[in-house]
Amino acid sequence: MLRISYKPSTSHWLFPPIIMGILVFLMVIMLIQRAFKCKKQGKPFLNFKNYHFFVANWDTVRLPGSLVLLLLYIPAMNLLGFLPASILFIFLFNVLFVGLGQLASIPVAFKTKKFWSNPDFRSLLISLIISVVGSTVIWFLFGQVFKITLP
């Protein structure tokens, strides 16, 4: 029967190689499965030409935009503090998710002096209300009432 030599000084490297071995074994099986499937269907094993990582007509603004905002939000909390950074970024997330087109309503609203009755500008105001109220409520509830450490 197989034996494993156990030494306390190297015991931290006893288990990880076993898991890595299992992962490599499973990867080989997946590759073999794919090779068989491709051969059966007459398709090339590597087919980068027809490969699409994203769904057809994926949103080229919202997906990269949300990632960029997330990555900027973290250092912004260090720079501005939790509450101001959250108000700013929750507003930006709202604008991004609802649609950037509404930004065009800003000059129109100021020009016509119609703010709430302009649906796009109203949407921006709602984004602002959500970001101020949402961030403040969470800051108060988590940070002040529940005494949870906030960034």
Add this chain to the structure above:
Amino acid sequence: MEVFTFGISQLVMSFVGVVIGIIFGALPGMTATMAIAIFLPLTYAYDLTTSLFLLLGLYVGGISGGLIPAILINIPGTPSSICTGFDGYPMAKRGEALRALRIGITASLIGGLISLACLWFFTPPLARVAINFSSIEKFLIILFALTIIAALSKGAMIKGIFAGFLGVLIALVGQFADNNKMRMVPDLFRVDLRMGFQLLPVLIGLFALVQIFQEAETGMKEEHRKMDLNHETRSFSFKDFKGQGFNLLRSGLIGTFVGVLPGVGGSAASLLSYSQAKSMSKHPEKFGTGLIDGLIASEGSNNGLTGGALIPLLSLGIPGDSTTAVLIGAFMLQGIQVGPLFIMNNPEIWRAILIALGLANILMFVIMFYPIKHIVKVINFPKTRIYPVIILLCTVGSYATQNGNMFDVWAMVFFGLVGYVLWKFGFSIPSFLIGFILGDDLEKYFVDSIKGSGGNLATFFSRPIGNVIWVLILISLAYAFYDEYKSNKKAKKAKA
């Protein structure tokens, strides 16, 4: 006898949990798992027993709320409500939406109470058996849990196993407790990753950010939702349940049983219960046309899942589904280990769990049954307005994991991206998370077994209970291969 305090704060926590859970369950794309992941940081502010009222309220509410969009717009709010729309939606179309909703809510309550009874009766004896387990049996039980996850990754078995073991590998990152040495940590992150990746940022990233990325990719489109509850052709009556006793009991028990099996989701419970009700019915041809039997089967089983999934969690330390995997986080955050000794060492928490689950089911019924006409408006909340607030909650939750560490927020974003890529390539995210949760213990019990046997691997076949678990592992793998074969055959047939 130790007793836990039950007062107004526990009641309020349960109420808040159920209400928020219903909202998350009712909004397609948001789940009970997501709700628990986001609200887990609140457990820092309370003791575990009080927190459990919130978390179990979120769990029950999250599962129950899924019936609202399933019945009204034929889109299941949660995977557990997948069959609810089969008969619920035709009922709504013929002007019986309120009746369908109230039948579903009542079935949910009964299913939840059946599973609570099972949890109460079966967890202590199972824990008593497991108490005698040595590190060998504990290692094999965890291995068994991993094979079951694989067995249920229908049509993608190898990918399911791969995701599970990848989760195990990620769990090994950091310091090894036996000799305090680091492994798999780049020098740059030696301080931050000393204790490895924290559970909370990992699960928030996997279950909340991945969902947001998926929605962002498709443009966060809102479905056109229209409902009319003012022109009911037939109203609800408790007489509707006449002759449904066996259906209710069977559905509750099926839900509980499926919940016990690690890695099986609520969708499987709903489908299994629905198909059983159909095959045992005198009029199977009427299923799918708005028959209350199907609605009761689906809703009775998915709430049955709640208690069932807690049985392996509290007796063996193995999560029954992704939601209970997240619940483990709550116990870990309080430094309490779930497993065979849990009930013996924490009788007051065990009693709190039973009461919290019962209370959550009753509150769910009270909150939903009569005010349902108003609650249905929840599905009009636009995702585009909710997701930004969720991002804020995710950030706060991750940051608070280690009492204020920005590295954990970066880890959350990293695992959000990892989860998104895994999903893109068809790997199961819950399998990855369960592997991550069980990875530490898998290693600990493996190394302990090896230490005890002087390195002899035959030790894993030396104990009778261990050999029984080996048989279960083999049965599980054989079933997995059979199921994979059947699924592939079915897929080919459907293509042709």
